[in-house]
Amino acid sequence: MTVNILFAAKAESWDAYQAPLTKALAEKDVTANLSRDIAPDQVDYIVYAPNSTVQDFTPYTRCKAVLNLWAGVENVVGNTTLTQPLARMVDHGLTQGMVEWVTGHTLRHHLGMDRHIHGLKGEWIKEIPPLAEDRHVTILGLGALGSACASAIAGLGFDVTGWSRSPRAVEGVRCLHGTDGLEQALTGAEIVVLLLPLTTATEDLMNADRLALVAQGGVILNPGRGALIDDAALLAALDSGQIGHATLDVFRVEPLPADHPYWAHPSVTVTPHIASETRASSASRVIAENVRRGEAGEPFLHLVDRSLGY
């Protein structure tokens, strides 16, 4: 039987989701009519973005669930016309994308790829990098993202140290904590990955003193939060050669202003906040799985508890 799925989100989302959602539904053997225009009383599921024009859910009398495209539900959870089950988006692509960005840039700096990408210009300069087992990588922050990155990098053989404010354990990773642990984690690190939350305690954490602990010529990767770094101190450390390179995905002001010194600095790589973004393909699989569950009479994934608000 055909399942009527209303896609209630802006046109650019439809452009991004139409193909992957159609594919994901087919992979779950759901025969679906996926459309932006279905009579409300015929709708079985609503794929929903809180900024859509649908704000009154009353006419959707046979709708079995509202499946949010966004992780955040704060703009919909208070809607009193919404009495159907509401599911949040929990996209493993956010973590997986972060792991890919961190692992990729760690290997890039480890292997010294940039000189080859810029080109050796006919010179056969054979410099053999050390093995990953001889490369000291330190990850600050061992939450969901930091732990996943630490595991992936350790799995490739790197010598990984992780640090968090309170004690954590990650298999294959030397885990440190507290103020003394931070100094120890940074001392001699060759690649430092910043994945801490931004709090008053972590703002400007990477200041001149801490940048000086890193191995001479070491690399900073920041896919966490822009304000974890004292930008002036980082630029000074790059200019002195204490820090060899910084690859930055997040900034205090985004988009990074066109005249910011990071753009033109030869030892800085800017990536435009792409490390961790919801992917239409993986998010579509989450939605398709929930439709499959609804049709099979199984409990929905990631249901919002309206009394708690999330």
Added chain:
Amino acid sequence: MTVNILFAAKAESWDAYQAPLTKALAEKDVTANLSRDIAPDQVDYIVYAPNSTVQDFTPYTRCKAVLNLWAGVENVVGNTTLTQPLARMVDHGLTQGMVEWVTGHTLRHHLGMDRHIHGLKGEWIKEIPPLAEDRHVTILGLGALGSACASAIAGLGFDVTGWSRSPRAVEGVRCLHGTDGLEQALTGAEIVVLLLPLTTATEDLMNADRLALVAQGGVILNPGRGALIDDAALLAALDSGQIGHATLDVFRVEPLPADHPYWAHPSVTVTPHIASETRASSASRVIAENVRRGEAGEPFLHLVDRSLGY
């Protein structure tokens, strides 16, 4: 008790090995006198390169083993004065280095890093790559190196297909074989890694017909053997856009001649045969482990069978 270890190899090897070998011996709790100059009748072990000046082993009356620095023993195995146990070098760094190069360049192309490394020049162009699970990587060759690379890349979540002439199985990898399997493995592949041995059957394997099977704009990584690729066909495919980029570590003639078109081609990255090289650090650990075994009366690793010649 101090163990006398003669380092019998050229001066440049001594420069590369003195520090890591000293460190590796200390890590095995071996108290060693490591030197290039020890009276022959005092020598306990010889760390040996077949091109060293030591060719007569007769005076080394108390030597317990000759530990070769090279994987190849063809230049020493026929030496009739060598009656001591002879161990080959089996350096896991050769495989591990290959895994790091292949994984790193796969992630580099997957993430589209080059545009960021070359610099976006102030433009905040946010293009989100797909997840690894949506990226088709094909590895041609499932020997020791190909299997290790396929496992590592699959472990990061990529959709990996492996191909070999005869059937092989690698966990997490779709394994194909034979002529039909080759066509299937290449069709639609977005990143193709060449790790086949060079035989009359594999020379020029990547010719115009096979390059045309790869996904439009796909990437070729060649850390295997230069002659696996028909160079003229690859250059034509790069110029037409059928192949988006080639990252090449091996060539028909090495060093790659300064006037070779690969050097200047904007869609080619040349790395100077660095993907798989013996590392002094990991090779030193192999030697130190064999000294430890000799002192503990345990059997040596990687002993050469003189009757077989390897």
